[in-house]
Amino acid sequence: MADITVRPMATGDADRVLAIYQAGLDAGNASFEVTAPTWAAFDAARLAAHRFVAVDSDGTVLGWIAVSPTSARAVYAGVVEHSVYVDPAAQGRGIARLLLGTLIASTEAAGIWTIQSGIFPENTASLALHERAGFRVIGVRERVGRHHDRWRDVVLLERRSPAVT
Numbered sequence: 001m002a003d004i005t006v007r008p009m010a011t012g013d014a015d016r017v018l019a020i021y022q023a024g025l026d027a028g029n030a031s032f033e034v035t036a037p038t039w040a041a042f043d044a045a046r047l048a049a050h051r052f053v054a055v056d057s058d059g060t061v062l063g064w065i066a067v068s069p070t071s072a073r074a075v076y077a078g079v080v081e082h083s084v085y086v087d088p089a090a091q092g093r094g095i096a097r098l099l100l101g102t103l104i105a106s107t108e109a110a111g112i113w114t115i116q117s118g119i120f121p122e123n124t125a126s127l128a129l130h131e132r133a134g135f136r137v138i139g140v141r142e143r144v145g146r147h148h149d150r151w152r153d154v155v156l157l158e159r160r161s162p163a164v165t
Protein backbone atom coordinates (compact mmCIF):
# COMPACT_ATOMS: atom_id res chain seq x y z
CA MET A 1 0.00 0.00 0.00
CA ALA A 2 3.01 2.29 0.25
CA ASP A 3 2.57 3.28 -3.38
CA ILE A 4 -1.13 4.21 -3.09
CA THR A 5 -2.29 7.65 -2.02
CA VAL A 6 -5.73 9.19 -1.66
CA ARG A 7 -6.53 12.71 -2.86
CA PRO A 8 -9.69 14.71 -3.60
CA MET A 9 -11.41 13.81 -6.88
CA ALA A 10 -10.96 16.38 -9.66
CA THR A 11 -12.80 16.99 -12.92
CA GLY A 12 -9.78 15.60 -14.78
CA ASP A 13 -10.44 12.21 -13.14
CA ALA A 14 -13.84 11.91 -14.83
CA ASP A 15 -12.90 9.35 -17.50
CA ARG A 16 -11.13 6.98 -15.09
CA VAL A 17 -13.81 7.35 -12.42
CA LEU A 18 -16.60 6.53 -14.86
CA ALA A 19 -14.63 3.64 -16.43
CA ILE A 20 -14.06 2.08 -12.98
CA TYR A 21 -17.74 2.67 -12.19
CA GLN A 22 -18.76 0.86 -15.39
CA ALA A 23 -16.41 -2.05 -14.68
CA GLY A 24 -18.04 -2.47 -11.27
CA LEU A 25 -21.53 -2.38 -12.78
CA ASP A 26 -20.50 -4.90 -15.46
CA ALA A 27 -19.37 -7.34 -12.76
CA GLY A 28 -23.03 -7.53 -11.73
CA ASN A 29 -23.08 -7.15 -7.93
CA ALA A 30 -22.45 -3.46 -7.36
CA SER A 31 -25.77 -1.72 -8.09
CA PHE A 32 -29.14 -1.93 -9.82
CA GLU A 33 -27.71 0.52 -12.36
CA VAL A 34 -26.30 -1.04 -15.52
CA THR A 35 -24.75 2.04 -17.14
CA ALA A 36 -22.50 4.60 -15.49
CA PRO A 37 -23.91 8.15 -15.62
CA THR A 38 -22.44 11.03 -17.55
CA TRP A 39 -19.90 13.12 -15.66
CA ALA A 40 -22.44 15.95 -15.45
CA ALA A 41 -24.98 13.70 -13.75
CA PHE A 42 -22.35 12.12 -11.48
CA ASP A 43 -21.05 15.55 -10.51
CA ALA A 44 -24.49 17.01 -9.82
CA ALA A 45 -25.56 14.14 -7.55
CA ARG A 46 -22.51 13.99 -5.26
CA LEU A 47 -21.17 16.30 -2.57
CA ALA A 48 -18.02 18.04 -3.81
CA ALA A 49 -16.36 18.07 -0.38
CA HIS A 50 -16.43 14.29 0.09
CA ARG A 51 -15.17 12.65 -3.10
CA PHE A 52 -11.79 10.99 -3.26
CA VAL A 53 -9.67 8.92 -5.61
CA ALA A 54 -6.88 6.44 -4.86
CA VAL A 55 -3.90 6.82 -7.18
CA ASP A 56 -0.73 4.81 -7.72
CA SER A 57 2.77 6.24 -7.95
CA ASP A 58 2.19 7.09 -11.65
CA GLY A 59 -0.94 9.05 -10.78
CA THR A 60 -3.27 6.43 -12.30
CA VAL A 61 -6.67 6.41 -10.62
CA LEU A 62 -7.39 2.93 -9.20
CA GLY A 63 -10.55 3.61 -7.21
CA TRP A 64 -12.95 6.23 -5.97
CA ILE A 65 -15.47 6.99 -3.24
CA ALA A 66 -18.23 9.62 -3.11
CA VAL A 67 -21.43 10.47 -1.23
CA SER A 68 -24.88 11.80 -2.08
CA PRO A 69 -27.37 13.45 0.26
CA THR A 70 -30.25 11.16 1.26
CA SER A 71 -32.93 13.78 1.87
CA ALA A 72 -33.67 17.48 1.50
CA ARG A 73 -35.15 17.52 5.04
CA ALA A 74 -33.06 19.45 7.56
CA VAL A 75 -33.25 16.64 10.12
CA TYR A 76 -31.33 14.35 7.76
CA ALA A 77 -28.71 16.92 6.73
CA GLY A 78 -26.00 14.75 8.30
CA VAL A 79 -27.05 11.50 6.61
CA VAL A 80 -25.37 10.55 3.34
CA GLU A 81 -25.20 7.51 1.08
CA HIS A 82 -21.90 6.46 -0.41
CA SER A 83 -20.49 4.46 -3.30
CA VAL A 84 -17.01 2.92 -3.52
CA TYR A 85 -15.53 1.35 -6.63
CA VAL A 86 -12.06 -0.11 -7.23
CA ASP A 87 -10.55 -1.09 -10.59
CA PRO A 88 -10.97 -4.90 -10.90
CA ALA A 89 -7.22 -5.20 -11.57
CA ALA A 90 -6.43 -3.44 -8.28
CA GLN A 91 -8.92 -5.15 -5.94
CA GLY A 92 -7.83 -6.98 -2.81
CA ARG A 93 -4.97 -4.58 -2.05
CA GLY A 94 -6.68 -2.51 0.63
CA ILE A 95 -7.65 0.37 -1.66
CA ALA A 96 -11.33 0.42 -0.68
CA ARG A 97 -10.36 0.28 3.00
CA LEU A 98 -8.11 3.30 2.47
CA LEU A 99 -10.83 5.22 0.59
CA LEU A 100 -13.48 4.41 3.20
CA GLY A 101 -11.18 5.53 6.01
CA THR A 102 -10.61 8.84 4.23
CA LEU A 103 -14.33 9.32 3.68
CA ILE A 104 -15.18 8.56 7.31
CA ALA A 105 -12.60 11.12 8.48
CA SER A 106 -13.74 13.79 6.06
CA THR A 107 -17.46 13.36 6.76
CA GLU A 108 -16.94 13.27 10.52
CA ALA A 109 -14.85 16.45 10.34
CA ALA A 110 -17.76 18.11 8.51
CA GLY A 111 -20.29 17.02 11.15
CA ILE A 112 -21.94 14.32 9.01
CA TRP A 113 -23.17 11.70 11.46
CA THR A 114 -24.41 8.77 9.37
CA ILE A 115 -23.11 7.08 6.23
CA GLN A 116 -25.46 4.51 4.74
CA SER A 117 -25.30 2.06 1.88
CA GLY A 118 -27.39 -0.59 0.16
CA ILE A 119 -25.44 -3.72 -0.83
CA PHE A 120 -26.54 -6.86 -2.67
CA PRO A 121 -26.20 -9.92 -0.36
CA GLU A 122 -24.04 -11.58 -3.04
CA ASN A 123 -21.49 -8.76 -2.76
CA THR A 124 -19.55 -10.48 0.00
CA ALA A 125 -16.45 -8.33 -0.55
CA SER A 126 -18.39 -5.12 0.00
CA LEU A 127 -20.27 -6.50 3.03
CA ALA A 128 -16.99 -7.58 4.65
CA LEU A 129 -15.33 -4.25 3.81
CA HIS A 130 -18.13 -2.26 5.40
CA GLU A 131 -18.56 -4.41 8.49
CA ARG A 132 -14.82 -4.12 9.15
CA ALA A 133 -15.14 -0.34 8.86
CA GLY A 134 -17.79 -0.19 11.58
CA PHE A 135 -20.98 -0.38 9.53
CA ARG A 136 -23.86 -2.42 10.97
CA VAL A 137 -26.55 -4.29 9.08
CA ILE A 138 -29.95 -2.64 9.54
CA GLY A 139 -31.81 -5.35 7.66
CA VAL A 140 -32.53 -6.89 4.31
CA ARG A 141 -35.04 -5.50 1.83
CA GLU A 142 -36.48 -8.51 0.03
CA ARG A 143 -36.86 -8.55 -3.75
CA VAL A 144 -36.93 -4.77 -3.71
CA GLY A 145 -35.98 -4.24 -7.35
CA ARG A 146 -35.32 -5.98 -10.64
CA HIS A 147 -31.82 -6.27 -12.07
CA HIS A 148 -31.25 -7.99 -15.40
CA ASP A 149 -34.76 -9.49 -15.18
CA ARG A 150 -34.43 -10.92 -11.69
CA TRP A 151 -35.69 -9.67 -8.34
CA ARG A 152 -32.89 -8.89 -5.92
CA ASP A 153 -32.58 -8.28 -2.19
CA VAL A 154 -30.61 -5.35 -0.79
CA VAL A 155 -28.85 -5.32 2.59
CA LEU A 156 -29.07 -1.89 4.24
CA LEU A 157 -26.05 -0.85 6.28
CA GLU A 158 -25.15 2.27 8.20
CA ARG A 159 -22.29 3.68 10.22
CA ARG A 160 -23.33 6.13 12.94
CA SER A 161 -20.28 8.17 13.82
CA PRO A 162 -19.34 8.05 17.49
CA ALA A 163 -17.46 11.32 16.90
CA VAL A 164 -20.50 13.45 16.00
CA THR A 165 -22.42 14.05 19.23
Ligand SMILES: CC(C)(COP(=O)(O)OP(=O)(O)OC[C@H]1O[C@@H](n2cnc3c(N)ncnc32)[C@H](O)[C@@H]1OP(=O)(O)O)[C@@H](O)C(=O)NCCC(=O)NCCS
Nearest residue numbers: 024030084085086091092093094095096097125126128129
Ligand atom coordinates in the same frame (compact mmCIF):
# COMPACT_ATOMS: atom_id res chain seq x y z
C1 LIG B 1 -16.15 -3.99 -2.89
C2 LIG B 1 -14.84 -3.36 -3.39
C3 LIG B 1 -15.01 -1.85 -3.42
C4 LIG B 1 -13.70 -3.76 -2.41
O1 LIG B 1 -12.53 -3.09 -2.86
P1 LIG B 1 -11.05 -3.62 -2.52
O2 LIG B 1 -10.10 -2.52 -2.75
O3 LIG B 1 -10.83 -4.89 -3.27
O4 LIG B 1 -11.19 -3.95 -0.95
P2 LIG B 1 -9.97 -3.98 0.07
O5 LIG B 1 -8.81 -4.68 -0.57
O6 LIG B 1 -9.75 -2.60 0.61
O7 LIG B 1 -10.53 -4.91 1.21
C5 LIG B 1 -10.99 -4.36 2.42
C6 LIG B 1 -11.72 -5.44 3.19
O8 LIG B 1 -12.84 -5.87 2.43
C7 LIG B 1 -12.98 -7.28 2.53
N1 LIG B 1 -12.85 -7.87 1.23
C8 LIG B 1 -12.36 -7.29 0.11
N2 LIG B 1 -12.43 -8.14 -0.93
C9 LIG B 1 -12.97 -9.28 -0.45
C10 LIG B 1 -13.34 -10.50 -1.04
N3 LIG B 1 -13.15 -10.72 -2.35
N4 LIG B 1 -13.90 -11.44 -0.26
C11 LIG B 1 -14.12 -11.21 1.06
N5 LIG B 1 -13.81 -10.05 1.67
C12 LIG B 1 -13.23 -9.10 0.93
C13 LIG B 1 -11.97 -7.73 3.52
O9 LIG B 1 -12.59 -7.71 4.78
C14 LIG B 1 -10.92 -6.67 3.45
O10 LIG B 1 -10.26 -6.49 4.65
P3 LIG B 1 -8.94 -7.33 5.01
O11 LIG B 1 -8.02 -7.15 3.84
O12 LIG B 1 -8.45 -6.68 6.25
O13 LIG B 1 -9.39 -8.73 5.17
C15 LIG B 1 -14.45 -3.90 -4.79
O14 LIG B 1 -14.57 -5.31 -4.79
C16 LIG B 1 -15.27 -3.32 -5.94
O15 LIG B 1 -14.97 -2.25 -6.46
N6 LIG B 1 -16.33 -4.05 -6.35
C17 LIG B 1 -17.18 -3.59 -7.45
C18 LIG B 1 -17.97 -2.35 -7.07
C19 LIG B 1 -18.78 -2.59 -5.81
O16 LIG B 1 -19.35 -3.64 -5.60
N7 LIG B 1 -18.81 -1.55 -4.96
C20 LIG B 1 -19.56 -1.57 -3.73
C21 LIG B 1 -20.98 -1.27 -4.01
S1 LIG B 1 -21.96 -1.45 -2.52
